[in-house]
Amino acid sequence: xxMKATKKKLGLKEKYAxxxxxxxxxxxxxxxEKVFPQATFEGIKVHDWDxxxxxxxLTMDSYWKYQAEKERKLYAVLDAFAQNNGHLGITxxxxxxxxxxxxxxxxxxxxxAHRGFAAAGRNFPGVGPRVACLMQSIDEVRHAQTxxxxxxxxxxxxxxxxxxxxxxxxxxxxxxxPKSFFxxxxxxxxxxxxxxxxxxxxYVLTNLLFVPFMSGAAYNGDMATVTFGFSAQSDEAxxxxxxxxxxxxxxxxxxxNLPIVQKWIDKWAWRGIRVLSLVSTMLDYMLPKRVxxxxxxxxxxxxxxxxxxxxxxxxYGIKVPECIAQCTVDKEHQSHQLWLTLCxxxxxxxxxTWLPNAEEMDWLSAKYPNTFDKYYRPRFDQxxxxxxxxxxxxxxxxxxxxxxxxxxxxFTEPDDPTKICYRESEFQGEKYHTCxxxxxxxxxDEPEKYIQAWLPVHQVYMGNCWPEGTDPTAEGFNPLAxxxxxxxxxxxxxxxDYEGSSDQANFAxxxxxxxxxx
Amino acid sequence: MAVKALYxxxxxxxxxxxxFHGNQLLYVGWDDHFMFAAPLAFVVPPSTxxxxxxxxxxxxxxxxxxxxxxxxFSKVVWLKSGxxxxxxxxxxxxxxxxxxxxxxxxxxxxxNGNGTYF
Numbered sequence: 001x002x003m004k005a006t007k008k009k010l011g012l013k014e015k016y017a018x019x020x021x022x023x024x025x026x027x028x029x030x031x032x033e034k035v036f037p038q039a040t041f042e043g044i045k046v047h048d049w050d051x052x053x054x055x056x057x058l059t060m061d062s063y064w065k066y067q068a069e070k071e072r073k074l075y076a077v078l079d080a081f082a083q084n085n086g087h088l089g090i091t092x093x094x095x096x097x098x099x100x101x102x103x104x105x106x107x108x109x110x111x112x113a114h115r116g117f118a119a120a121g122r123n124f125p126g127v128g129p130r131v132a133c134l135m136q137s138i139d140e141v142r143h144a145q146t147x148x149x150x151x152x153x154x155x156x157x158x159x160x161x162x163x164x165x166x167x168x169x170x171x172x173x174x175x176x177x178p179k180s181f182f183x184x185x186x187x188x189x190x191x192x193x194x195x196x197x198x199x200x201x202x203y204v205l206t207n208l209l210f211v212p213f214m215s216g217a218a219y220n221g222d223m224a225t226v227t228f229g230f231s232a233q234s235d236e237a238x239x240x241x242x243x244x245x246x247x248x249x250x251x252x253x254x255x256x257n258l259p260i261v262q263k264w265i266d267k268w269a270w271r272g273i274r275v276l277s278l279v280s281t282m283l284d285y286m287l288p289k290r291v292x293x294x295x296x297x298x299x300x301x302x303x304x305x306x307x308x309x310x311x312x313x314x315x316y317g318i319k320v321p322e323c324i325a326q327c328t329v330d331k332e333h334q335s336h337q338l339w340l341t342l343c344x345x346x347x348x349x350x351x352x353t354w355l356p357n358a359e360e361m362d363w364l365s366a367k368y369p370n371t372f373d374k375y376y377r378p379r380f381d382q383x384x385x386x387x388x389x390x391x392x393x394x395x396x397x398x399x400x401x402x403x404x405x406x407x408x409x410x411f412t413e414p415d416d417p418t419k420i421c422y423r424e425s426e427f428q429g430e431k432y433h434t435c436x437x438x439x440x441x442x443x444x445d446e447p448e449k450y451i452q453a454w455l456p457v458h459q460v461y462m463g464n465c466w467p468e469g470t471d472p473t474a475e476g477f478n479p480l481a482x483x484x485x486x487x488x489x490x491x492x493x494x495x496x497d498y499e500g501s502s503d504q505a506n507f508a509x510x511x512x513x514x515x516x517x518x
Numbered sequence: 519m520a521v522k523a524l525y526x527x528x529x530x531x532x533x534x535x536x537x538f539h540g541n542q543l544l545y546v547g548w549d550d551h552f553m554f555a556a557p558l559a560f561v562v563p564p565s566t567x568x569x570x571x572x573x574x575x576x577x578x579x580x581x582x583x584x585x586x587x588x589x590x591f592s593k594v595v596w597l598k599s600g601x602x603x604x605x606x607x608x609x610x611x612x613x614x615x616x617x618x619x620x621x622x623x624x625x626x627x628x629x630n631g632n633g634t635y636f
Contacts, residue, residue: 041524189522341555378634379552397579399556400545400621408556409547418635420547420557422621424599430531431599431619433545446521451531458533461543461561 012057019059021050024127038123042189044261045254049126052249055241056132063135067142070231077227078150087157088514089221092288093507094498096158099151099225100351101278101286102213104164105178107147111165112182114140116193123190129249132242136198139235146231150224157510158503160350160495163488168350171465171487173398173456174278174342176406180453181275185268187449191250192264198243200268204309206236207301208276212283215291251316258317267445269321270438274405280335281342284364285356293367294335302327323438329414332368336376341410343383347394348480350489352498355384375417392497398457402435403450404442411435427451535618542618544611546576549623550630553583557621564612568605585629595625 010018027035039046090096114137121133148165155161169175185196210229217225250257280294292300310320339353346353356364361380364372386393399408413419414437423440425432427447434440443450459465463472466482484491493502521527535542542564547557558579562571572591580586596603598620606614616622 037524042522337555340552344553344555375635378631379636382553382631382634382636393553393582395554395558395579396582397558397560400547400559410556418550420549422547422557422600422623424621428531430534431617431621433619433621448521448527448529451533452529453532455533457559458543461541461559462537463539 016054016057016059019061020054020131021127032125036123036125038190039125042191042260044191044250044257046126046250047253049124049128051252052126052128053245054128054132055245056238058135058238060135063138066234067138070234071142071146074146074227074231075149078153078224081224081227082153085514086223087154088507088511089223091220093158093503094286094288094352094354095216095220095222096154096160096503097351097353097498098213098216098282098286099154099222100160100164101282102225103147103151103161104168104172104350105175105278106209107144107151108165108169109178109182110140110144110147112179112186113197114138114144116182116186116197119186120190120193129194129242129246132238132245136235136239136242139232139239143228143232143235146228150228153224157506159490159493159501160352160503164350167488171456172350172489173401174349176454176456177278178275180406181271184271184449191260194243194246195261195264196268196271198239199247200243200265200272202236202239203243204269204306205272205276205302206240207305208297209279210236211301212279212291212297216282216287219289219291220287247313247318248316251313251318262318263445265318266321266323267442270323270436270442271405273323273327274407274436274439277330277334277338277407281339284335284367285339285360290363293364295331295367298327298331326414326436326438330411332371333375333412333417336364336368336372337410337412338407340376340379340383341399341408344393344395345399345408346495346497347491348484349495350487351494352496352501352503354498355380355387371417387497387499398460400433401455401457402439403432403453403455404434404439406453406455407435409433409435533619538618542611544571544616545619545621546579547621547623548580548583549625550635551580551583551585552635553631554580557623562611564616564618565610567608567610568614568616569607571611572607585626585631588629589626593627595627597623597625 026032033040117133117137117140121130121137124130124133144165151161164175169179182197185193188196210233214226214229217223217229247261250261283291283294283297307320310318342349343353343355361372361377365377368376383393399410401408409420409422411421413421421436423434423437425434425440425443425447428451430451432443432447432451434443456465460479460483465486466472466479467486470482471477472479472482481491484495489495498504533543538561540563541561544560544562545557546560548554560575560579562575566575577586591607596605598616600623603622605616
């Protein structure tokens with residue numbers, strides 16, 4: 001017997017109300033504050049959770065429908081990419097260093113974001129943010145998955161794609177930078193997490209990550225990356241709105257929240273900018289076909305777009321983060337300082353580096369008229385001179401790291417780009433070093449947290465970074481070789497200079513076979 | 519200011535000297551020489567004489583720079599925690615108060631990669 005529908009379908013708004021807010025209940029076995037212990041300890045005061053406006057009003061059934069449709073399209077394109085030898089369509093295999101950095105440094109963070117938003121959803125007493133965080137949590141795990149799937153095709157042909165999420169994110173010295181960033185956020189309370197990831201990272205800084213990556217992929221023939229970028233983009237729009245809604249909600253609920261929120265914005269803007277400095281090397285050095293310089297990206301996506309955002313937030317009393325003056329100085333220097341560092345340490349990395357060629361250095365001179373020729377071209381020239389003599393320089397001693405951002409102490413004084421910036425703090429009789437006023441400020445505010453930092457250089461020296469059963473007292477013990485083995489890096493194939501690498505040889509041979517008869 | 523937490527938040531520091539098997543960490547940066555992108559981190563026994571530190575440890579780390587061999591160590595300006603510091607070559611690190619995780623800088627006037635800071 002057929003069931004007769006007696007009523008019209010629910011309207012979207014009604015359905016949303018029933019399926020989200022309608023599912024909330026008052027606790028009876030336990031007082032509410034015991035069920036949601038994390039909601040108050042950070043000091044954020046909330047008087048009415050119902051004032052939370054859900055920006056997207058998405059219900060789970062429509063969420064599944066949209067996402068399933070996107071997945072179908074994405075995987076169709078990925079199949080086509082694989083069948084059409086997409087791995088040969090890129091401009092140059094040098095491009096893949098950027099993608100390796102993304103896969104090893106960013107994709108595992110998508111997974112941590114998935115866990116973090118799941119936790120935030122659990123810990124917020126309000127229904128609106130709970131539902132929004134749940135969806136973002138599912139988005140994030142989807143992003144980790146689709147990124148790994150999209151890039152797995154390269155893993156069949158190129159080196160360095162094999163262990164990013166499984167081993168390297170927890171072990172490799174340069175990946176401790178993004179990892180510690182997310183660990184810092186995840187170990188904070190739910191409100192700080194929302195400012196750290198939901199607002200600072202997903203709203204203020206996300207364009208500096210995704211736009212250069214996706215444009216870079218499009219410019220360099222990487223359809224796989226472009227496609228997952230598009231697939232993630234509509235989610236990102238939702239995440240940005242959630243971040244912004246969260247900050248407005250906190251600021252509107254109680255005037256006492258302002259100084260707490262401002263402190264987190266200051267902290268997480270700086271933390272995020274330090275992490276993203278790795279992206280600056282991608283735009284200025286890793287892309288064979290350039291999109292824009294880091295400085296240009298910074299000016300468009302941070303100074304202009306971010307400026308407009310902070311103008312909007314000024315009505316709540318929010319000020320532009322303190323670190324902006326420093327950033328204005330850094331934008332002229334950081335990509336060069338970082339790439340010089342990577343170039344002299346790629347004997348301990350899972351991706352290739354190279355010294356920029358003459359044409360690339362001219363492009364850098366044009367994009368950085370104030371700094372490149374004055375400070376950085378001579379250094380590349382001298383590294384090139386050594387390389388041409390067969391003496392490519394790699395540092396033989398581990399670098400000193402910043403206790404907070406964990407980047408080697410390579411950044412220079414705000415007023416003198418020829419002097420390394422050293423900052424020092426003391427806590428409980430122990431010394432701690434930071435790379436900048438921004439990182440020192442963060443350390444001094446919560447030293448109890450950062451004294452626990454897992455700094456790869458120190459861990460290596462403690463002897464914690466060899467494969468099980470290694471005897472460091474054995475004759476001929478090579479600590480670097482053992483460290484790389486522990487990181488699942490085969491140096492002969494994965495690291496070192498691109499010149500002479502198997503990626504270079506294979507790309508040339510396969511591309512040659514596709515375009516020539518011999 | 520202290521960490522805000524749900525409970526008394528006290529954890530030991532991860533990098534205390536007892537974890538380094540009788541050694542100490544020591545950071546040394548050579549000003550004006552960006553061939554070395556960042557200051558170097560060394561592990562050395564506190565009983566190392568300063569002269570041994572220079573001749574062995576630092577020469578291993580910095581020796582590939584052509585200017586390293588040209589340094590007149592009687593004229594080097596040393597800084598410890600950013601403050602002027604006069605090391606005694608024949609005394610050990612411990613004897614002259616160079617502690618775990620101290621940061622030294624050496625400045626070599628006249629040597630700066632011929633003005634390139636390389």
